[in-house]
Amino acid sequence: MIVEVCANSFESAVNAEKAGAHRIELCSELAVGGITPSYGLIKRVTETLTIPVFVLIRPRSGNFTYSVDEFEIMKQDILMCEELGCAGIVSGVLHNDQTIDVIRTQELITLSKSLNFTFHRAFDWVPDAKLALEQLIKMGADRVLTSGQEASAAKGIDLLQTLNTLANGIIGILPGGGIKPENAALFKKAAFSEIHVSASAIETVGDKPKVSMNSDKFFDETIHSYSDVATIQKILKETHPSS
Numbered sequence: 001m002i003v004e005v006c007a008n009s010f011e012s013a014v015n016a017e018k019a020g021a022h023r024i025e026l027c028s029e030l031a032v033g034g035i036t037p038s039y040g041l042i043k044r045v046t047e048t049l050t051i052p053v054f055v056l057i058r059p060r061s062g063n064f065t066y067s068v069d070e071f072e073i074m075k076q077d078i079l080m081c082e083e084l085g086c087a088g089i090v091s092g093v094l095h096n097d098q099t100i101d102v103i104r105t106q107e108l109i110t111l112s113k114s115l116n117f118t119f120h121r122a123f124d125w126v127p128d129a130k131l132a133l134e135q136l137i138k139m140g141a142d143r144v145l146t147s148g149q150e151a152s153a154a155k156g157i158d159l160l161q162t163l164n165t166l167a168n169g170i171i172g173i174l175p176g177g178g179i180k181p182e183n184a185a186l187f188k189k190a191a192f193s194e195i196h197v198s199a200s201a202i203e204t205v206g207d208k209p210k211v212s213m214n215s216d217k218f219f220d221e222t223i224h225s226y227s228d229v230a231t232i233q234k235i236l237k238e239t240h241p242s243s
Helices: 010-019 039-048 068-083 102-112 121-125 129-139 157-167 184-189 229-239
Strands: 002-007 023-026 053-056 088-091 116-119 143-146 172-175 194-197
Touching: 002 010, 010 023, 010 039, 023 039, 039 053, 039 068, 068 088, 068 102, 088 102, 102 116, 102 129, 121 143, 129 143, 129 157, 143 157, 157 172, 172 194, 184 194
Parallel strands: 002 023, 002 194, 023 053, 053 088, 088 116, 116 143, 143 172
Antiparallel strands: none
16 A cells, blocks of 8 residues: 655655655645645755655645636646656645636646646535546546545545545545544555555644744635735835825
């Protein structure tokens, strides 16, 4: 069974290979579900690791419905990953109603060319999993990363098995979400060929800071956060009254 590790840093990537993992998905900011890592991190990891490196292409946290500019950024990031020798891309786009944006997702798959393409856990938001799977098969995606539309893959095992049967080896079903040493064997017994884990450990470093840099309001996936033109103009007017 292939074990893919979701690595959120250079340290995590190196630890994954050292432990014997078969592949990594490289990302940043696991607290918000992951976003695209920096150029420097991707370059350093691909130069150091010998196992395949897949990279998450997600320009921001929140939902999976992107503006024209955000989509262009995603495409440029895919081209960057190709240049840096990555083995795969992990991405996808949804409409506002959470159905798959077939046109844009197909464009990402086509742009990835020789790279492996995994449709990420946006799949866990789609209203019709079976239809979405059919669409991804037609688009030529290589696999789907999913928890079976539950809080954890163990809870979503029934749907995962249904999807695996429907996939029939044409597209891979990659269970991910809450997979731990205690339940990893469940997926092997259920005939899955690969699993996705973070294997996260938390270490407290130093004292709790006086001022937190975290903001709870940004962890709501139903909101879209942006810098507002009118608000900026008001601030400028207050700080530059003569301009």
